[in-house]
Amino acid sequence: MDREKIIVRTSIIGIVANVFLAGFKATIGLLSRSIAIVLDAVNNLSDALSSVITIVGTKLAGKAPDKKHPLGHGRVEYLTAMIIAVLVLYAGITSLIESIKKILVPDTPEYQWISLVIIGVAVLIKIILGRYVKSVGEKVNSGSLVASGQDATLDAIISASTLVAALIYIKAGISLEAYLGAIISLVIIKAGFDMLRETLSQIIGERVDSDLTKRIKETISEFPNVGGAYDLILHNYGPDILMGSVHIEVPDTYTADKIDELTRAIQKKVLKECNVILTAVSIYSKNTKNDKAADVLSRIRDKVMSRPEVLQMHGFYLDPVTESISFDVVLDFASDMPKVYGEIFEEVSNMYPNSEVHITLDSDISD
Numbered sequence: 001m002d003r004e005k006i007i008v009r010t011s012i013i014g015i016v017a018n019v020f021l022a023g024f025k026a027t028i029g030l031l032s033r034s035i036a037i038v039l040d041a042v043n044n045l046s047d048a049l050s051s052v053i054t055i056v057g058t059k060l061a062g063k064a065p066d067k068k069h070p071l072g073h074g075r076v077e078y079l080t081a082m083i084i085a086v087l088v089l090y091a092g093i094t095s096l097i098e099s100i101k102k103i104l105v106p107d108t109p110e111y112q113w114i115s116l117v118i119i120g121v122a123v124l125i126k127i128i129l130g131r132y133v134k135s136v137g138e139k140v141n142s143g144s145l146v147a148s149g150q151d152a153t154l155d156a157i158i159s160a161s162t163l164v165a166a167l168i169y170i171k172a173g174i175s176l177e178a179y180l181g182a183i184i185s186l187v188i189i190k191a192g193f194d195m196l197r198e199t200l201s202q203i204i205g206e207r208v209d210s211d212l213t214k215r216i217k218e219t220i221s222e223f224p225n226v227g228g229a230y231d232l233i234l235h236n237y238g239p240d241i242l243m244g245s246v247h248i249e250v251p252d253t254y255t256a257d258k259i260d261e262l263t264r265a266i267q268k269k270v271l272k273e274c275n276v277i278l279t280a281v282s283i284y285s286k287n288t289k290n291d292k293a294a295d296v297l298s299r300i301r302d303k304v305m306s307r308p309e310v311l312q313m314h315g316f317y318l319d320p321v322t323e324s325i326s327f328d329v330v331l332d333f334a335s336d337m338p339k340v341y342g343e344i345f346e347e348v349s350n351m352y353p354n355s356e357v358h359i360t361l362d363s364d365i366s367d
Contacts, residue, residue, distance in 0.1 A: 018048035054144040074238015081143035085195035092188030099181030126156035210367035245280035309335035
């Protein structure tokens with residue numbers, strides 16, 4: 001079954017379960033005059049709405065690319081997850097307001113054992129539903145499903161707390177549900193903020209998972225005569241759509257046809273094994289015909305890599321005719337990049353005053 005169908009099916013299960021639970025809880029809450037149970041029922045309806053939004057978002061994200069959106073609509077899923085986070089926030093804020101009202105103007109609840117049994121069953125259902133939806137979301141990399149699963153788990157906590165408050169009232173005659181509702185509301189609000197912050201971070205653009213970038217570089221480095229893979233940049237156009245570019249180091253004896261054959265093979269293998277589309281594979285030429293290059297590289301590398309701000313040096317090339325020196329350095333984001341770059345440039349220029357020095361400053365984009 002493809003990813004879209006899995007998400008839609010899981011969301012439909014969530015809708016059915018939440019509408020069913022909302023109906024039961026609303027009836028019990030109204031009969032027992034329990035604000036906590038009524039709010040719990042409203043929460044279930046918001047969960048059902050979240051599942052509807054997930055389905056709509058998944059369908060929109062699955063639309064084929066068009067002239068206006070040539071790279072597809074996959075990022076719609078991030079907007080879907082953000083809407084769900086806002087709904088969770090709204091539910092938490094409204095619950096807090098109602099709980100405070102009940103603290104200021106108390107209302108004596110009237111619990112029945114059959115109602116509490118039903119709430120207990122609802123807790124189990126929500127725990128199972130939450131774990132199922134979240135696990136499926138993680139499996140298919142759907143932020144919307146993960147958010148819905150987390151929301152369902154929070155609902156289970158709310159229902160369980162309501163049940164505890166009811167038991168305390170029955171046994172000791174102490175009504176805590178309004179205070180408990182306020183505490184739970186704060187927990188929900190925090191969860192909503194966390195979901196929203198995580199989704200916004202994804203929309204802004206996060207560092208790609210290091211396991212994936214290392215796997216891509218290892219896959220590329222397996223090709224004969226490829227000296228390394230560097231400057232890997234990946235762009236996210238949806239949870240399962242990654243495109244990017246990379247530099248590879250090859251011997252300076254490679255001809256255009258050989259490079260073309262190699263880069264096409266790399267693109268094909270990376271797509272197959274890592275599910276990443278490499279739109280560009282650029283080339284660093286590695287000195288193999290200049291005996292002096294190895295000594296120059298060694299001296300410069302020792303000097304440059306002695307700096308704690310430098311994470312990597314690559315792409316070295318000594319022009320056999322002009323003896324110009326070129327290489328890239330990757331600096332830590334925490335460093336004063338312009339200052340460090342200037343110092344490195346001056347040091348290398350002083351080491352080889354008769355050579356023209358070209359240093360490209362790279363950022364620490366991927367591991």
